[in-house]
Amino acid sequence: MAEVVHMIDSEVFLAFSTYATIVVLKMMLMSLMTSYFRLTKQVFSNLEDTSLVKTTEDRKKLVRVDSDVERVRRCHLNDLENIVPFVVIGLLYALTGPDLSTALLHFRVFVGSRFIHTVAYVMALPQPTRGLAFGVGLFTTFSMAYRVLTTALFL
Numbered sequence: 001m002a003e004v005v006h007m008i009d010s011e012v013f014l015a016f017s018t019y020a021t022i023v024v025l026k027m028m029l030m031s032l033m034t035s036y037f038r039l040t041k042q043v044f045s046n047l048e049d050t051s052l053v054k055t056t057e058d059r060k061k062l063v064r065v066d067s068d069v070e071r072v073r074r075c076h077l078n079d080l081e082n083i084v085p086f087v088v089i090g091l092l093y094a095l096t097g098p099d100l101s102t103a104l105l106h107f108r109v110f111v112g113s114r115f116i117h118t119v120a121y122v123m124a125l126p127q128p129t130r131g132l133a134f135g136v137g138l139f140t141t142f143s144m145a146y147r148v149l150t151t152a153l154f155l
Contacts, residue, residue, distance in 0.1 A: 106140050
């Protein structure tokens with residue numbers, strides 16, 4: 001039990017907590033960004049979301065698909081698909097007791113890749129910007145997973 005307490009008090013765990021919080025907050029802000037785009041473009045996904053509009057016919061016109069709203073929504077979905085595994089694997093990685101500089105490199109590269117990915121996605125930057133940012137983040141998570149598996153399973 002003392003080992004677990006020591007690992008949680010370590011600089012690596014504190015660094016992980018910081019960077020995990022940053023990307024989770026970024027992911028949460030993406031839902032606000034989606035809402036902002038929906039409201040400013042008057043595009044809604046459900047009829048009940050248009051309750052402030054008086055006539056049913058006008059309400060039905062607001063339930064449609066907009067490419068800008070979908071772009072932000074897909075970016076948010078991509079965050080969900082990548083940040084959740086980073087948080088889980090990153091926590092396990094931090095508990096394996098890696099060197100602080102190596103852990104910081106993993107955490108910083110992942111966070112940077114997610115911010116670059118978001119800017120590339122929302123601003124529709126040309127490929128391979130978004131693809132490279134995605135790949136770098138994915139590789140970073142796989143690298144941490146490899147450390148967890150080799151430490152835990154003695155692979």
